[in-house]
Amino acid sequence: MLDIAIIGAGPAGLAAALRLHQKGLRPRIYETVPELKPLGVGIDVKVYGSKELDELGLLEEFRAISVDAEESIFYNKYGQEIYAELCGKHMGYLYEQRFVHRGYLQMLLYRTVLDRLGADAVVQGVRCTGYINEDESVLLDLEHEDGGREQVRADVVIAADGIKSVVRQQMHPEHSEPVYSGITMWRGTTLMEPFRGGHTILHIGAPQISSMIVYPIADDFEGTGKVLVNWVVEAERDETVEDWNQLGGVEEILSYYDQFELDFLDVQQMLRDAREVYLFPLIRHEPLDTWTDGRVVLIGDAAHAMYPRGGNGACQAIVDGGVLAEKLATIDDVPEALKAFEEQRLQAVNGIVMAHRGEGYEVVRRMVEDRTGGQRFDDIENVLPLTEADEIFSKYHKLVGQERPGWEQGQATGFRTWQLDGGSYRGLV
């Protein structure tokens, strides 16, 4: 049996371990943190992410810790509706789109790895500092919490060590200088009453000034009877360190929403009531032209760090594990199997990395701001016709690997207004 070492127990490393286990393999994970904790805020798990979790046999447990996404609504900076679409099964996909706390998802994967692979499958408090490729194996340099060092040998090394991957730095020293985009994310959660029934994602404002995304990530959070709502604001700011746990405050961003009005949500109050606020700069990590070096392969953020927009970072990381396990289980030659994985994934995922640097479907908010000169509009159809908006959304969904149901077959020609929870929206049904 192949002796496989995985570096990092984030979503990428844990999902890869489960996929390898499904193929009869038993990898070992080395994680630098001495004790995994449910850190982070929200992740928007796309339909293809739910499919992966179903294939891992985790859909029911995932449903229990997440919120079904029903509708997605876009507003200008005054709170006027620009566009809306249904999500997941409500849109006709076979799988749900769901919102989840990143830490809860990680803990679900972690517990499942311990259950299925055994308690010794995850070694914590051990940091990988480098590797040496040999003809028939790889030597991994590990540093323990107490400063002790050791070398372990493996047939394959899967580096899932995140945005600051040391393995990527060794494999691609020329890519070790990431560039700040000028935009920072304020990421936070607020415990509050549900808005619009508790299944809606909101996209708010003119992205040139600031962009806000809001969605619920847990119902009846910790028995409080309230919903835990995740929000993210993007705006220009001086550079900060690229650290998921860097704390911040909301004072700098409140004024962006002085003119914004919604009858079902006071966004300034939501920001002021935040339980926690983190700052995260959007850093450009250039797409790589290879993820492999002999018997070592990069997956997840280590391979394709992207701006954390729209949940594709986590979902693509989870997809990696399934493809990689399939190749390792079916191709005897390890470097060849890793290359086959790269061949199937690299170009497509690099496309998503680049698309995330642009605006994706969020471009509709900038288009409306530009076309109205930043003023209120009377009729959105005269500013952004529905057919034009639909085209943008359909192209984006296709790019990230979840083509809109019926779109290519030409069945989805009837756009109409639908009724949901008493509201009326425009989009593809």
Ligand SMILES: Cc1cc2nc3c(=O)[nH]c(=O)nc-3n(C[C@H](O)[C@H](O)[C@H](O)COP(=O)(O)OP(=O)(O)OC[C@H]3O[C@@H](n4cnc5c(N)ncnc54)[C@H](O)[C@@H]3O)c2cc1C
């Ligand atoms: C603390 C934290 C909070 C996050 N919060 C959010 C969030 O709120 N929203 C969001 O969209 N994304 C968040 N992310 C990122 C998100 O998890 C990833 O974009 C995505 O899920 C891909 O996961 P990954 O496993 O590739 O990387 P990560 O989730 O970053 O996991 C990498 C893992 O590798 C470990 N590691 C790193 N270096 C080494 C090393 N040298 N040796 C051993 N282990 C190592 C890390 O401790 C970590 O557990 C967060 C990541 C972290 C680490």
